[in-house]
Amino acid sequence: MGFSTQIEAVAYCRTPYKQKFGIPRQPGLVDFVRGFVELTAPYNHIDAVRGLEQYSHLWLLFCFHENLAQGWKTTVRPPRLGGNEKLGVFATRSTFRPNGIGQSVVKLHRIHQGKGKVILEISGMDLLDGTPIIDIKPYIPFSDAIPEAIGGIAQQAPEQLEVNFSHLAVEQLIRLDKRYPGLDKLIQAVLAQDPRPAYKKGKPDPKRYQVALYDLDIFWHAHEQGIEVETIQPFCA
Template sequence: MSKPTLAQFQFQQVGVIHSCYRQKFGIPRQPGIVTAAEAELELLPPYNQENLIRGIEGFSHIWVHFIFHQTMNEGWRPTIRPPRLGGKQRMGVFATRSTHRPNPIGMSVVELKGIRSGNGKVILELGAADLLDSTPVIDIKPYLPYADAIPKAMGGFAPLPVTLAEVKFSEQARKKCETYQQRTGRQLITLIEQILGQDPRPAYLGETTHRRHGTALWDINVVWESRGDYFLVTDLEYNKDIKEPE
């Protein structure tokens, strides 16, 4: 038997994601967990044509295939420490949804909330997204409930959804959030509660309290810390040059 040869493939970017997530820290580990997170998928030329999405409005959800563009240059790892296991056990990369893969391809099933087109633009409005702002999209497919949903499927080491922790706000932080909501129409408080409730911290910080964290959303930085049995949002900062946390 002849030895199989490794093939290489080149993909074209068909679209780009616009979302509230301006850094990896804080993005839910699976789609659908943070229902208040909305995003847009803008089709890029020459794929910004309405005939390419003809009929897609009949589907409530779509599969978005994308590139892990912020981690692709870090290379891949044969084993990963999944957050669901507390970061203490290693699993094979193909048994996880880690971003550090031989091919940096991700996929998310998201709600299709609407379609906008005009002035040369075609935009898909998405709900409950887990996608970083500026993520390159390489394909879109309709979600088929009868084929893609398997009720008796096993979830391996991540069988159940994460239970959300309690999130509280300082008086100052809540006032700033309410002002921001009134100005932008964005449901910031609900979004923060859902993001922090699933504990976005690395596993090694799981027992750490009173340490300052920042989560970048749109044009703001949400400042928060763990208080043991709940998370406290202490402030809201406006920051146009938000960097990845150390």
């Protein structure tokens, strides 16, 4: 019998990203968005993170928990290749993989402590709200960063689209500003990544899309020049 072990969450991640569609496809693509990593018992002891404040960035190892039930596939069609070409699962960052483990580098801002809680304030994550974190490690620049590395089909960050707001969306943003400061910047940064499947890009696309941020549904469509946000609504019950 081969090696097997049991893994449990050491923390859960809180992010504004409430559904998979629309989450940046790698960390750092939307770098200002804050999230929180809340350690769970018995790891929620300040001693477990003693010294971590000396690092600016962290590796989060996590579980693609929303996709676990669907298992893994030997080959996948990376969105970057328009869904036309297959690559081996180990040649991609597919979320459908054996063991369902993801890894992301994020920026560490602060460590909050109190009332039995230890919470890491981070930014730049590409994680769904509620993602189980299975390990946390400091990012070590001298060995983790390899400037001359070759990035295969992902050598550069994807191009960004221009994002505009309809008159209605601008009015809604003004009303929502107190409760969600910087919401316009967040929506713009998320949609500029163009969450649509790659085969839709550069073609007429009449579809109305929706992404979920905080407890809001953002409805939008793409046009030749970019993306227009139509309306912003609280989640429908």
